[in-house]
Amino acid sequence: MSENKKSEKIVGVKGMNDVLPADAPLWELFENTVQTVLKSYGFQQIRTPIVESTALFARGLGAVTDIVEKEMYSFTDSMNGDQLTLRPESTAGVLRAALEHNLTYDGPKRLWYAGPQFRHERPQRGRYRQFQQVGAEALGFTGPDIDAELIMLCQRLWDDLGLPDIKLELNSIGDADERNKHRIDLIAYFEQHKDVLDADAQRRLYTNPLRILDTKNPTMQAMVNAAPKLLDYLGQESLAHFEGVQSILRHSNIPYTVNPRLVRGMDYYNRTVFEWVTDQLGAQGTVCAGGRYDPLAEMFGGKPTPACGFAMGVERLLELMKANSEQVAPNQCDVYIVHQGDAAQLQAFVAAERLRDAGLDVVLHCAAAGAGGSFKSQMKRADASGAAYAVILGEDEVAQGVAAVKALRAADADHQQATVAFDSVAEYLVDQIIGADDEHDHAGHVHYRH
Ligand code: ATP
Ligand code: MG
Numbered sequence: 001m002s003e004n005k006k007s008e009k010i011v012g013v014k015g016m017n018d019v020l021p022a023d024a025p026l027w028e029l030f031e032n033t034v035q036t037v038l039k040s041y042g043f044q045q046i047r048t049p050i051v052e053s054t055a056l057f058a059r060g061l062g063a064v065t066d067i068v069e070k071e072m073y074s075f076t077d078s079m080n081g082d083q084l085t086l087r088p089e090s091t092a093g094v095l096r097a098a099l100e101h102n103l104t105y106d107g108p109k110r111l112w113y114a115g116p117q118f119r120h121e122r123p124q125r126g127r128y129r130q131f132q133q134v135g136a137e138a139l140g141f142t143g144p145d146i147d148a149e150l151i152m153l154c155q156r157l158w159d160d161l162g163l164p165d166i167k168l169e170l171n172s173i174g175d176a177d178e179r180n181k182h183r184i185d186l187i188a189y190f191e192q193h194k195d196v197l198d199a200d201a202q203r204r205l206y207t208n209p210l211r212i213l214d215t216k217n218p219t220m221q222a223m224v225n226a227a228p229k230l231l232d233y234l235g236q237e238s239l240a241h242f243e244g245v246q247s248i249l250r251h252s253n254i255p256y257t258v259n260p261r262l263v264r265g266m267d268y269y270n271r272t273v274f275e276w277v278t279d280q281l282g283a284q285g286t287v288c289a290g291g292r293y294d295p296l297a298e299m300f301g302g303k304p305t306p307a308c309g310f311a312m313g314v315e316r317l318l319e320l321m322k323a324n325s326e327q328v329a330p331n332q333c334d335v336y337i338v339h340q341g342d343a344a345q346l347q348a349f350v351a352a353e354r355l356r357d358a359g360l361d362v363v364l365h366c367a368a369a370g371a372g373g374s375f376k377s378q379m380k381r382a383d384a385s386g387a388a389y390a391v392i393l394g395e396d397e398v399a400q401g402v403a404a405v406k407a408l409r410a411a412d413a414d415h416q417q418a419t420v421a422f423d424s425v426a427e428y429l430v431d432q433i434i435g436a437d438d439e440h441d442h443a444g445h446v447h448y449r450h
Contacts, residue, residue, distance in 0.1 A: 015121070015129030017315075025328045026318055030161065031114065034134050037157045041149065043110040043136055048093040050116065054083040059299060060092035060268060065208070071119040086118035091268075091293070091309055094137050099302035108140030114314075126284025126316045135290075137309035139297075144244030147272040147292060147308050148252070151245075154276060154288055154310065155254050161317070162325050166276045166287060168254065171262035172242040173210075174234045175270055176295065182233040183209055189227050196223045213261045229260045241271050264289065268296040272308065280323060281316055288312035332386030333361040334433050336408075337393070338378035344393040351391055351403065351425055358426040360433065363387065383408055388433055391425060405429065 012018060019027055038045075054074050061068050073086040087093055090113050103109050114134040121127055136153070138146045151168065158166045173179060186209045190197060197205065198220060201212045213224055234242070249256055256274075264273050273291035281287070290310025297305035335355055339348040352364045363385050365378050375394070382390040392404040403425050406417045420428045 013129070015123035017128060017130070022330070023318075025331050026321060027314075028331075029328055030314065030318060030321065033160050034114065034157065037153060037160060038112045038136065040156075041110065041153050043112040043153075046094055046097060046111045046113050047115070048087075048090065048097050048113065050087055050118075051084050052087055052093050052096070054085040056092050056096055056300075057085055057088060060095075060296060061089070062208075062268065067119060071121055073118045073120060088119045089117055089311060090115065090133060090135055091137060091296075091311070094135075094309075095139070095296055095302075095305075095307065096300060098137075098139055099297060099300055099305070104140040104305060108138065110136070110138050112136040124284070126281055126313070126319065128315060132314035133311045134314060135309060135311035137307060139305055139307050141308065142306045144241050144272070145248060147241075147245045148248035150290060150308060150310055151249060151256075151274060152252055152254060154312075158276070161321055163278075163317070163320050164324070165280055166278050166320075168249075168256040168274060168276055169259040169262050170245070170249075170256045170272070170274045171231070171259050172234060172238055172271050173230055173263060173269060173273055173291075174238045178233045178235055178238060179210070179230065179270075182228060182230045185228045185233075186210070186213075193223045196220055210263045214263050224261070230263075231258075231260050238271055245272055264291055268293040268299065270294050274310070276312075278320060280320060284313075284316060286313070287316045287320065330386065333363045334387060335360055335362045335389050335391055335429060336382035336385045336387040337362060337364045337391045338375060338382055339365060339393040340373075340375055340378075341395045341398070343398045344395060347398050347422070348391075348393050351393065351422070354426045355391075355429060358430050360426075360429060389429055391429075397422075407432075 035045075054072070057072060058068055067088045072088055075084055076082070077084055094111060094113060098104060098109065098111070103111075112135065115132065116130050117133050118130055120129060123129060136150060138150060151170075155168075158164075174182075187205065190201070190205055190209060190212065194202075196219065197212070198215070198217050201215060201217075201220065204211050210230070212220075213227060215221075215224060246256075246258075259275075262273055262275060269291045271292040271294070274289070275286050276288040277285045278287060279285055288310055289312075290308070292306070292308040294304075294306045296307060297303065337348045337352055339345050348364055352362045355362045365373075365381060367373065375392070379390065388407070388409050390406045390408055392406060394404075397403050397419075401422050402419050403422050404417055405420050405425065405428065410416050418428075
């Protein structure tokens with residue numbers, strides 16, 4: 001290895017992002033809100049591995065979807081030759097786990113998950129190679145009621161996150177035999193308009209013609225708009241199911257638009273499909289997509305298990321939150337402890353633990369590269385930490401059994417300072433901090449203002 005190579009800086013992988021501390025409070029707020037909402041609908045969390053057998057996705061997502069065709073991170077396990085894939089989505093893994101552990105043996109289950117997904121796409125705004133999804137899967141429910149409930153849950157989440165501009169688009173793609181009849185007519189129609197089909201559409205003509213309806217190519221819009229509509233091919237049962245979903249949504253005052261051209265990228269969907277879209281995010285405007293996928297369990301060799309779910313793109317939702325809300329207050333500590341001398345350092349550790357026992361967030365000054373350890377430079381750190389109070393321990397304080405407590409955020413310019421008996425410091429600060437701030441939140445310190 002040349003000298004040059006050795007010192008080359010190693011950087012992150014393209015399309016895979018770091019979430020830096022400045023953004024962490026926003027993520028925390030999102031995650032806490034999601035957990036609260038899902039719990040309030042009786043959903044239970046499931047955590048499946050990031051790596052699954054390649055066959056799970058090849059079988060589950062259908063060989064002619066974008067994901068399986070060109071987006072999967074697949075590799076051979078060099079130890080044993082197994083074909084493995086970083087999960088591009090979580091529905092397949094959740095269903096695999098549910099069947100493997102027979103989760104629905106005692107009745108239907110409401111499940112949810114959160115975690116990273118991997119797709120080899122061209123990175124751009126709102127489209128990354130590692131991205132985060134939160135999703136829910138309701139397993140074992142047959143009726144339109146659960147479809148509507150999943151949608152209402154999303155609406156509540158947007159409301160709780162302060163996101164007013166997310167619109168619901170709804171469609172039904174019927175059952176397999178209805179789609180087959182439509183497909184025959186659709187292919188015949190596209191064959192009549194072959195001159196308008198772009199390369200992508202030509203390629204999909206006989207493999208996945210339904211996906212052509214989803215094209216974003218403007219020169220194909222007029223032709224696609226006039227194509228045979230799947231809705232016109234639905235039979236009694238599918239129509240009744242679709243009407244059932246809509247009836248609950250209407251009664252619950254959830255606005256929606258029926259979009260007959262809405263289809264899903266995954267082959268396993270049937271009947272209800274929906275997307276939540278916004279025009280605030282440019283081209284990547286879909287923040288959540290879902291629907292019913294009754295056939296998937298049997299495709300996996302499991303017992304028949306009707307299912308309905310959704311997945312939302314967390315990065316897109318966070319971008320919306322940033323655009324729609326006031327800043328989330330950064331995570332800050334309550335107290336910063338500065339100290340000088342060996343004896344004071346030992347006392348500082350004692351003080352810090354006692355304050356933490358009392359429920360406060362405490363940063364203890366520790367030696368740092370290039371930073372002076374003088375009182376003055378430590379006080380600068382204390383100020384920068386965002387702490388409300390500094391606790392100051394020097395030789396004199398230790399000798400007298402006291403600590404100096406300084407308010408760093410007090411309104412008056414000369415910041416009050418008090419001398420407090422060492423054993424009373426925790427009690428004193430709890431009084432000051434919690435007494436002064438009704439909104440003080442010891443669980444997360446995330447204060448969010450709409
Ligand atoms: P698109 O048409 O944007 O590629 P998709 O149909 O592939 O979306 P789904 O597989 O349904 O997306 O995933 C659900 C949600 O996850 C999407 O609506 C989107 O919000 C988010 N998502 C999908 N792919 C990405 C990605 N590469 N980067 C960031 N978010 C994504
Ligand atoms: Mg995609």
